Amino acid sequence: MAVTLEVAGVGKDFLIPVIDSVSFSVEAGEFVCLLGPNGCGKTTLLRIVGGLEPPTRGTVTLGGEPVVGSGRHTRKVGVVFQEDRLLPWMTLRENVELVQKPLGIDGAARRATAARYLALVGLAGFEDYHPARVSGGMRQRAAIARALAVEPDLLLMDEPFGALDAQNRRIMQNEVRRIWRETGRTILFVTHAIEEAVAIGTTLVMLSARPSRIRELVRNDGRVERSKLIDGLNTMIMEEVERQQRSAPA
Amino acid sequence: MLSAGRWAARLHLPTLAVAGVVVAGWVLLSWRYGAFVLPSPLAVLHGLVEIVRSGEVWTHTGASLGRIAVGFGGAIVVALALALAAFVSRTARGVVHDALAVLNATSVFVWIVVSIIWFGLSSWAPIFTTFMITLPVVASTLVEGVESVDRRLLEMGDVYRLSGRQKFAAIVVPSTVPYLVAGMKVGFGLALKVSVVAEIFGVTSGIGYVMNYSREILATQMVFVWALVMILVMLAIDSLVFDPMARRLARWR
Numbered sequence A: 001m002a003v004t005l006e007v008a009g010v011g012k013d014f015l016i017p018v019i020d021s022v023s024f025s026v027e028a029g030e031f032v033c034l035l036g037p038n039g040c041g042k043t044t045l046l047r048i049v050g051g052l053e054p055p056t057r058g059t060v061t062l063g064g065e066p067v068v069g070s071g072r073h074t075r076k077v078g079v080v081f082q083e084d085r086l087l088p089w090m091t092l093r094e095n096v097e098l099v100q101k102p103l104g105i106d107g108a109a110r111r112a113t114a115a116r117y118l119a120l121v122g123l124a125g126f127e128d129y130h131p132a133r134v135s136g137g138m139r140q141r142a143a144i145a146r147a148l149a150v151e152p153d154l155l156l157m158d159e160p161f162g163a164l165d166a167q168n169r170r171i172m173q174n175e176v177r178r179i180w181r182e183t184g185r186t187i188l189f190v191t192h193a194i195e196e197a198v199a200i201g202t203t204l205v206m207l208s209a210r211p212s213r214i215r216e217l218v219r220n221d222g223r224v225e226r227s228k229l230i231d232g233l234n235t236m237i238m239e240e241v242e243r244q245q246r247s248a249p250a
Numbered sequence B: 001m002l003s004a005g006r007w008a009a010r011l012h013l014p015t016l017a018v019a020g021v022v023v024a025g026w027v028l029l030s031w032r033y034g035a036f037v038l039p040s041p042l043a044v045l046h047g048l049v050e051i052v053r054s055g056e057v058w059t060h061t062g063a064s065l066g067r068i069a070v071g072f073g074g075a076i077v078v079a080l081a082l083a084l085a086a087f088v089s090r091t092a093r094g095v096v097h098d099a100l101a102v103l104n105a106t107s108v109f110v111w112i113v114v115s116i117i118w119f120g121l122s123s124w125a126p127i128f129t130t131f132m133i134t135l136p137v138v139a140s141t142l143v144e145g146v147e148s149v150d151r152r153l154l155e156m157g158d159v160y161r162l163s164g165r166q167k168f169a170a171i172v173v174p175s176t177v178p179y180l181v182a183g184m185k186v187g188f189g190l191a192l193k194v195s196v197v198a199e200i201f202g203v204t205s206g207i208g209y210v211m212n213y214s215r216e217i218l219a220t221q222m223v224f225v226w227a228l229v230m231i232l233v234m235l236a237i238d239s240l241v242f243d244p245m246a247r248r249l250a251r252w253r
Helices: A042-049 A092-098 A107-120 A136-149 A166-183 A194-200 A226-247 B004-010 B013-033 B041-054 B056-088 B090-104 B108-119 B124-147 B151-159 B164-198 B207-216 B220-252
Strands: A005-014 A016-026 A031-035 A057-062 A077-080 A154-158 A187-190 A203-207 A214-219
Touching: A005 A042, A016 A042, A016 A057, A016 A203, A016 A214, A031 A042, A031 A194, A042 A154, A042 A187, A077 A136, A077 B151, A092 A107, A092 A136, A107 A136, A107 A166, A136 A154, A136 A166, A166 A187, A166 A194, A194 A226, A203 A226, A214 A226, B013 B041, B041 B056, B041 B220, B056 B090, B056 B124, B056 B164, B056 B207, B056 B220, B090 B124, B108 B124, B108 B164, B124 B164, B151 B164, B164 B207, B164 B220, B207 B220
Parallel strands: A031 A187, A031 A203, A077 A154, A154 A187
Antiparallel strands: A005 A016, A005 A057, A203 A214
């Protein structure tokens, strides 16, 4: 079941400090969008939360259990990357079945779960297609189905629609919102598009320029009018972009 | 019904035209210099029919292919082991790279002479030569394949906690198999060419032996016949073994 995510004083240095110190917590069932200027370490932060990279400072706990680099914890995390990362030699169904193998689920149940989540993301009838035979949007849907198939405590999404055209992007945003409502998963979603974040997130975390801290944490509960929220966030992000450019080595 | 154009494409009509010119030139040269230097196409065809009828073609081709199967097969097995080592350990990868560079730089003739010294006049001489020459070719393509496994897919495997064995079976093997097939195709061509050379020394069967023997008894047309047999074997194995393999691999593309 969904659990609480605690990010406490997390920082990361790659020669220079990229993330200074970031702390926030995500309650079970929340849809958090991580925003910020390009290059502020959004993806790095997501990778640290997912246990793909160790933080230089700070801790990440998921349901009270520490998450460490290389992902040695018992909590289940699903990740949707910028690229679909489907195995091209496997059908969509086989891709979704594969990730359930380490969970010790038997073949028939794996198949049923794969069919269920592929249908949930709108891919019923395409189960036996190879990734090369379907569109980019459909591949990203399959990647979402794969992430859901492990029944994750936390679902991480790293600009999953970055490669899609505007129309498909909007369709996928609605889909993710629907999937979130239907499954009740806790989602951490990285994006640089403010409209996207405001359209789908329940909590918006705006990071500052490098070395990043939290610039603003907004509850997107409809109390602030959408257009005002978007304007405010846009102003903020422009300030941060300018700050990053000023501090950038010439 | 196929249109005339499709038939032309299927029959490689321009290639046939060039072949016709070559044969015509061949006939003229043969007529000018005599059958000992260059036997006529008809004599070669006649010789081919003769060895097929007598069954000699199968004896010698079989002997050559048998040696290739052992030498080249051994090379594939060792190449797989080397590629696995290179995948598992970074240190091993460096050693394998260096060793293959040295093997690649070694002449065929070195192995022929050395194998005669070591194994005497036996089948093991061409087998060993074939092994030593094809090993670096197959192994380098395999190691390249192992190195080009998409790290992002392996990371995906880590996210979903696939075990080492599961990652190996689901990610590493399928992305390396095309390299294996490519390496085998090139390696087999090399194996056929090299083993035949090694057969000139010390064995009494095989295409290389019989070609050299034909030269000694001044049966020049038989040299050409056996060369033709070699070419046909190569083409047949390409279209019956390697091309279907490559097509099978391309299914999901």
